[in-house]
Amino acid sequence: MEELYTLEREVGRGSYGVVFEGHMAKTGQRVAIKRLPCSNPECIELYLQELWAMRATAKNHVNVIALHSCLLQTGPRSLKPLKAGKLPPRLVESVLKGSVVKKTQNPEGNNTQPRTNTVSRLQDRTNTVQARPTLQDKTKSDSTTPQRPHNRSRKRPFESEEEEEQPGPLSCLALWLVMEYCDGGDLNQYLLSRPPDPQRNHSVVKQLCSAVAFLHSLGITHRDLKPDNVLVCVMPRGPIVKVADFGLSKMGGGVVDGELTRQHFSSTCGSDFYMAPEVWGGLTYTAQADIFSLGVMFWAVLERITFLEEGATQEQLGAYVCKGRTGWLIPLGEALWENNDLQLCIPMKFKRAPPLPPPPGPAMCTLLSDMLASDPDARPPAEQLEARVRSALEEDSH
Template identity: 95%
Template sequence: MEELYTLEREVGRGSYGVVFAGHMAKTGQRVAIKRLPCSNPECIELYLQELWAMRATAKNHVNVIALHSCLLQTGPRSLKPLKPGKLPPRLVESVLKGSVVKAPPNQDGNNTQPRTNTVSRLQDRTNTVQARPKLQDKTQSDSTTPQRPHNRARKRPFQSEEEQPGPLGCLALWLVMEYCDGGDLNQYLLSRPPDPQRNHSVVKQLCSAVAFLHSLGITHRDLKPDNVLVCLTPRGPVVKVADFGLSKMGGGVVDGELTRQHFSSTCGSDFYMAPEVWGGLTYTAQADIFSLGVMFWAVLERITFLEEGTTQEQLGAYVCKGRSGWLIPLGEALWENADIQLCIPMKFKRAPPLPPPPGPAMCTLLLDMLASDPDTRPPAEQLEARVCSALKKDSH
């Protein structure tokens, strides 16, 4: 590893892996290096999905995180780059057999084992490339920030590395990606005063990124502010869609028409999942449009909540239920009652300081993106034009 990259520090840790900040040994270019321990076939399948998706996007879109290279660690002293377009045969075999295929002991080389220091875990930050500075504890100073109730089931099928049976020594995948110095979208926006022009730029960039992914037949399936990273530039923030561990590839454009693949597994993060995903129905890439709608609404109005067990605000829209004011994810609420009327703009419980609310044209578009019927949501290839049109109308 030292011959190619230098690890500087750990900057993120989640259920599936650890991310380090580092740089290329020859050029000094900053990179983020993500280590994914291959301890069971279920995790390995997710890693291969992420690798395949990131290779498909390559460096072809400014708003999608770029993969520089991938290395396979087969032992404490064996680390080698993977050839473009190739998947590690042992990992593919592990997925097909349903059990981990260990590397033969005689394949260990003489490379120095990469350093993996252990620090406290950061939940769901496997693609975060900057440690998030502590924001003010809103549970102490701002009682208006609503909280997610405890003991509510979450749909994301994650297991921590410590809970996975039968760890496999040092066998791991290392993904070397571009480094983003602005943290994730939550940290970036909530650590700054509201700026409508910045918010509009973020929304447009995300439209462009998802349209690009869908044109390649990639459905992300876990779009949320945590999985959007920010690069700081003199011209403003450049956002990057990241973390493709739950993504699926298929479909794409055939003979000029966009084909739709159907999925059945319930996965994602509860505040951003579409109603059809909550309901366990088959769904398409239009579920990503719903997730974007939740994000856009939260970004434009600065709507936040506190996830259970945390004190840090998250961007996300929701429905309040009952006298206790329990927070219900939009998708869950719409699955329970497809006729529920969403109040856009939200007139209460937004995080101060408050930006101007979205105008009528943008509110209409948000309602279309958050429709219960996925077929009535605008497709990704039309979304950017509709966002630009709505913002232009509202500016007059």
């Protein structure tokens, strides 16, 4: 690895991999390097989906994270670059067979690949769905930030109920994705560490519109849009946001003969506060579920709406429905699935922690309501969203 890249420090850790800050050995350019251990076929399938989606974007949009290269680790200190358009055959075979393909033994019975015990189960910090608390479970807090209790969990797709497979002589130990580095952290960290700025918020919203329109035009449905998966590059003229983390994305559809075709999905996946009602209900859904997720993010960004997961110390941007005497929080998608006639209060009316930006104007509130519609077909498609956002912001400015 040191011949190509230098690892400096760990900057992020999730349920499937670890991200390091690094530098290209020849040029010194700073990069983000993500290690994805190939420990089971369920994880490998997600990795290949992420790799394929990132290759499809081909560094062609400023608001989508750029992939520089992908390396395949076949031994403790053995790495080789993957050619563009190619997938490792043994990893594809692992996904198809449902088990990790190992090296075959030579006639003497010795494995051609040394054993390794470096693969570990990583802590899952995303995609949790919490139960409504009982009075006995309610945690006392002096914080003015609403808190969401953490009592039940939704598994990400493809997770196995079986015991973790013991590490063995794997032919592919890990994939390493080398990506552009974003020095501003994720959208939560960037926006919530600064005073509210309406112009900055408007810029973020417009950039995200452009990114999702680009992805949908390629037939890529992200399926896990949330502030954690939006990274920020700090520039003199303002932030540039980058949609990242394509592990749950799906490719299909796209523009055919000038018409946008829609692929239907059935896997329930995503993160609870940003999932669309149809996903919550276990129905088939389309890329319009991404529009709902964007609507939740836009509402939270424009009004600086935050909440805390129980046991967490960092606020998260996210809109919700607050119900009951104890004030427990319900994700919008869940609330709309239970009652599709529910009228959302946009902008929010109850007291929140200052400092707060001015609330969105009437035109933007109408657009947010459309994006958060229970009916997916009532939501504006991505290719129209950017123009509608610009029009709404301009109208409200007058």
